[in-house]
Amino acid sequence: MGLLTTISGFLGGLGLFLLGMSLLTEGLKLAAGPSLSALLSRATAGRLRALFAGIAITAIVQSSSAVTLAAIGFVNAGLMSLAGALWVLFGANVGTSVTGWIVALVGLRFKIEAYALALVGIGAILRLTAGRGPRMGFGLALAGFGLLFLGIDVLRESFGELAARISLPDGDDGLEVLALVLIGVAMTVLMQSSSASIAVALTAAQGGLITTSGAAAVVIGANVGTTVTAVIGAIGATPDAKRAAAAHVLFNALTALVALALLPWLLDLLERLRELLQLEDAPAAKLALFHTLFNVLGVLLIAPFADRLAAFLAERFVAPAERLGRPHHLDHTLLALPQLAIAALERELVRIQGLCADAWHSWLRGNPRPDTLAAGERLIAEIQRFLGKLNRSAMSADDGQRLAQLLRAHRYLDAALDLARELAERELKLAEPSPAIAEPLAALLQHADRLLASLSQAPAQPEESEAFETSYQRFKGEALAAAARGELSFERMDALLTAASHLRRALAHLGKSARILDRRSEAGGGASADAD
Numbered sequence: 001m002g003l004l005t006t007i008s009g010f011l012g013g014l015g016l017f018l019l020g021m022s023l024l025t026e027g028l029k030l031a032a033g034p035s036l037s038a039l040l041s042r043a044t045a046g047r048l049r050a051l052f053a054g055i056a057i058t059a060i061v062q063s064s065s066a067v068t069l070a071a072i073g074f075v076n077a078g079l080m081s082l083a084g085a086l087w088v089l090f091g092a093n094v095g096t097s098v099t100g101w102i103v104a105l106v107g108l109r110f111k112i113e114a115y116a117l118a119l120v121g122i123g124a125i126l127r128l129t130a131g132r133g134p135r136m137g138f139g140l141a142l143a144g145f146g147l148l149f150l151g152i153d154v155l156r157e158s159f160g161e162l163a164a165r166i167s168l169p170d171g172d173d174g175l176e177v178l179a180l181v182l183i184g185v186a187m188t189v190l191m192q193s194s195s196a197s198i199a200v201a202l203t204a205a206q207g208g209l210i211t212t213s214g215a216a217a218v219v220i221g222a223n224v225g226t227t228v229t230a231v232i233g234a235i236g237a238t239p240d241a242k243r244a245a246a247a248h249v250l251f252n253a254l255t256a257l258v259a260l261a262l263l264p265w266l267l268d269l270l271e272r273l274r275e276l277l278q279l280e281d282a283p284a285a286k287l288a289l290f291h292t293l294f295n296v297l298g299v300l301l302i303a304p305f306a307d308r309l310a311a312f313l314a315e316r317f318v319a320p321a322e323r324l325g326r327p328h329h330l331d332h333t334l335l336a337l338p339q340l341a342i343a344a345l346e347r348e349l350v351r352i353q354g355l356c357a358d359a360w361h362s363w364l365r366g367n368p369r370p371d372t373l374a375a376g377e378r379l380i381a382e383i384q385r386f387l388g389k390l391n392r393s394a395m396s397a398d399d400g401q402r403l404a405q406l407l408r409a410h411r412y413l414d415a416a417l418d419l420a421r422e423l424a425e426r427e428l429k430l431a432e433p434s435p436a437i438a439e440p441l442a443a444l445l446q447h448a449d450r451l452l453a454s455l456s457q458a459p460a461q462p463e464e465s466e467a468f469e470t471s472y473q474r475f476k477g478e479a480l481a482a483a484a485r486g487e488l489s490f491e492r493m494d495a496l497l498t499a500a501s502h503l504r505r506a507l508a509h510l511g512k513s514a515r516i517l518d519r520r521s522e523a524g525g526g527a528s529a530d531a532d
Contacts, residue, residue, distance in 0.1 A: 023143050050085075058096050071085040120142075120150070123139045124139070183218055202283070203284070227252045251298060255298030330345070352380065361449070406517075408512075413513050416509040447468040448471075480493065
């Protein structure tokens, strides 16, 4: 019965710790969520700021997974580059070591059962009396802290009893170290929390169940095990999410390999640092310092290669739309040579002209191509970044005039893509709703298709534009008349005319950009004819 009681105590303590961690993380995110999001959004200013933002936010919310997901969200929203997100992720790995310090300096150093129960009670009262908001989050966090410390206390007692009954490997040879690392990985995967695994390792070492060296191997395994969650979360996710998960795996794998290779020397350095910092001679304090030390070492090792890692990952997990949306002609080495840069810009705009025409073609056929639309929008954004770095000081008058024309074409193409995006989001189509307008609708679609085909890379012939305009006016009149006769609902008429109007405006924008990009036309005439 004694062993069964001990095991039950271990499971109960672990459950209290996990529940406390969950409430603590949820409460802190609820209490400080907007402020933390604002802090993370400002982390794009530089490497150090991103690194310290990752450390600070993870230390506050006690969840590196939450910070990782937030960083990925900022990357997907275009608010943070992949390179910036990498530094936030590196910081999150360092920040997660704060849990070890809480366990070592508070949970295992003091008899806190009475204080922990008080925290649970106060937190529960705040949770029940507060509405949704920061106060409710603060209540959850307090209750979480209390449960976390109660769990640590129960684990400490259970490990003290287990130490008298069983023995674990000391971690003195390679096989033992590998076995303990795998135990750390397995615990993290099963509990879905590296903080919980590390807390278990620290408590076991403090209770004498495992040596400091063996617990250090478990901590290394826990650091590796936390990557499994990121990998699972990246399955079926966006390319940037997969890249961030891959960076997380690579960083933790590198850190683990270095820590294992240097384990005896790190433990020796650890003892000297403990004496220098005047920490107590307790296994838990040493292990908390070890966890922080090897994560900081990992950051120092990967820092010189961070840019190369970002470039390497940018070439991986490339989605079709992303591959299609990568510039073919923009080369940043040309920025110092305006004439060549402008020529490259023009060729890229011709590509966007074709992509935009394809996007509208697919919409006309009732089969929208979001990948083509996304590719065009990505190229528009790339051109904006390219233009922001273009050296205008060395530009001739002719180059400046041509650049002004290309900027106008860029605006027209951007507007045409915006119109296509709006129709796609509203799910508006030019589908046949009534026999009364079937024939004028078919004529409109036919002329639009011909006009788009001619606008993919060159200006349309005047007769094609005139034929489309005639069919558009006819369709508009027939749709209004059908609605007046009751043969077409007003809601459907409005949707059809909105879609047709967007199509007409997009074709006008594409026509203007095509005239600018057509080298056969006179530069000056194109500019004046296309002025807004």
